[in-house]
Amino acid sequence: MALVSEFLGQLTLSYGGEVELKHPTVVPARDFDPARDAARIDTAIKTKGVDEQTIIDILTRRSYEQRREIAFEYERFAKKDLVSALKGALSGSLEALMLGLMKSTAQYDASELKASMKGLGTDEETLIELVCSRNNEELVEIKRVYRDLFKKDLDKDVAGDTSGNFAKLLLALVQTRRDEPSNVVDYVKIDEDARALYEAGVKRKGTDVATWITIMSQRSVPHLQKVFERYKSYSPYDIKESIRKEVKGDLEKSFLTLVECFENRQLYFANRLNEAMKSKGAKEKVVTRIIISRCEVDLMKIRTEFKKQHKRSLYQTIAEHTKGDYQKALLSLCGGDD
Amino acid sequence: MTDLEKSMESMITVFNKYAHDGKNGKALTKKELRKLIETELPNFLKSQKNPNTVDHIMKDLDQNKDDELDFEEFMPFIAGLTMACEKYCSMSQKCKKMSID
Numbered sequence: 001m002a003l004v005s006e007f008l009g010q011l012t013l014s015y016g017g018e019v020e021l022k023h024p025t026v027v028p029a030r031d032f033d034p035a036r037d038a039a040r041i042d043t044a045i046k047t048k049g050v051d052e053q054t055i056i057d058i059l060t061r062r063s064y065e066q067r068r069e070i071a072f073e074y075e076r077f078a079k080k081d082l083v084s085a086l087k088g089a090l091s092g093s094l095e096a097l098m099l100g101l102m103k104s105t106a107q108y109d110a111s112e113l114k115a116s117m118k119g120l121g122t123d124e125e126t127l128i129e130l131v132c133s134r135n136n137e138e139l140v141e142i143k144r145v146y147r148d149l150f151k152k153d154l155d156k157d158v159a160g161d162t163s164g165n166f167a168k169l170l171l172a173l174v175q176t177r178r179d180e181p182s183n184v185v186d187y188v189k190i191d192e193d194a195r196a197l198y199e200a201g202v203k204r205k206g207t208d209v210a211t212w213i214t215i216m217s218q219r220s221v222p223h224l225q226k227v228f229e230r231y232k233s234y235s236p237y238d239i240k241e242s243i244r245k246e247v248k249g250d251l252e253k254s255f256l257t258l259v260e261c262f263e264n265r266q267l268y269f270a271n272r273l274n275e276a277m278k279s280k281g282a283k284e285k286v287v288t289r290i291i292i293s294r295c296e297v298d299l300m301k302i303r304t305e306f307k308k309q310h311k312r313s314l315y316q317t318i319a320e321h322t323k324g325d326y327q328k329a330l331l332s333l334c335g336g337d338d
Numbered sequence: 339m340t341d342l343e344k345s346m347e348s349m350i351t352v353f354n355k356y357a358h359d360g361k362n363g364k365a366l367t368k369k370e371l372r373k374l375i376e377t378e379l380p381n382f383l384k385s386q387k388n389p390n391t392v393d394h395i396m397k398d399l400d401q402n403k404d405d406e407l408d409f410e411e412f413m414p415f416i417a418g419l420t421m422a423c424e425k426y427c428s429m430s431q432k433c434k435k436m437s438i439d
Contacts, residue, residue, distance in 0.1 A: 010426060
């Protein structure tokens with residue numbers, strides 16, 4: 001039965017040995033013919049005024065692996081590199097989106113990280129989003145690709161660009177020392193950690209940020225979910241309220257992002273998308289980044305969370321707050337209305 | 339045989355086919371497990387990013403730690419995958435086809 005075969009391709013075995021479902025909106029196209037796609041793209045680029053629609057139709061409905069095959073065929077046939085050709089033919093947000101699609105998830109994340117730290121000043125919001133929402137496995141891969149692409153260590157660049165406790169938290173996360181989830185529930189440790197978090201924060205004057213950083217960057221996510229629950233029996237404020245009370249600024253944003261991602265990553269992305277689109281000067285970079293980096297991972301689930309939380313579908317919201325070819329590309333990656 | 343009887347028989351047959359060789363013809367060594375997954379579940383293996391997937395699976399399933407899987411240890415794996423597929427199916431539109439057949 002072809003359906004079971006297809007579904008099996010969507011399952012991933014997580015570290016804890018459980019089978020997780022991926023919820024992508026973009027899946028490998030059936031009857032894929034990379035040579036034909038490459039030829040059609042070539043025609044679209046050469047058309048007067050550039051036929052953006054065809055480029056969008058093809059590239060947003062192929063998986064990353066398939067896009068790589070198209071790029072390979074394109075280079076063989078047009079004697080030019082596809083990415084450069086797209087750079088020349090497209091512009092603005094659409095160009096940024098298409099070029100993003102031609103990178104692998106890890107490459108894309110690595111380049112976004114680099115861009116957030118480039119030059120004078122740092123885009124802390126982006127740095128926080130990327131470092132705090134990617135899990136251990138993803139960060140390991142990102143670090144590897146970062147070194148390949150930029151010949152520098154991600155740790156060193158982050159350390160060079162941030163300071164204080166904010167830097168310490170980001171570095172702890174980037175060092176990927178998080179425990180693997182285990183089948184054994186360590187109730188003693190859960191209680192110890194909950195108490196330690198309370199004593200380091202709400203209980204005392206000031207905050208022992210180092211303890212918070214250690215616990216939140218090294219324990220496994222399932223363990224932490226139980227710790228935060230146990231935390232409520234010690235502290236009058238839950239962990240998110242405690243964070244807001246104890247720390248401020250980028251450090252606060254980072255801890256909150258971490259906790260939201262431990263609780264429900266897809267809801268975090270849904271909220272971030274909503275904020276970005278509704279804000280003045282719709283933050284297209286954020287929207288582009290989330291849509292591209294999650295479309296082959298869990299954008300379908302993000303859509304569900306979006307609708308539940310904001311009562312409108314992601315599709316409708318994109319249609320309302322973006323326009324032109326960029327909008328068409330986003331809608332295609334989004335996959336459908338809910 | 340009914341459809342269900344056929345499914346059950348094929349699970350036993352597939353297991354035996356791969357367990358057949360080697361010291362214990364009634365159990366899968368890690369090597370035989372790998373061969374089984376590579377041949378019978380290629381789509382599943384392809385989508386795993388972790389190169390140690392088969393090692394993880396072996397460790398997880400081998401309850402009595404004798405470095406091989408008998409049919410009883412093997413079945414939960416198949417059951418788990420089947421249940422995950424069913425869950426996926428009920429979320430996906432395409433499932434309508436499955437229930438009509």
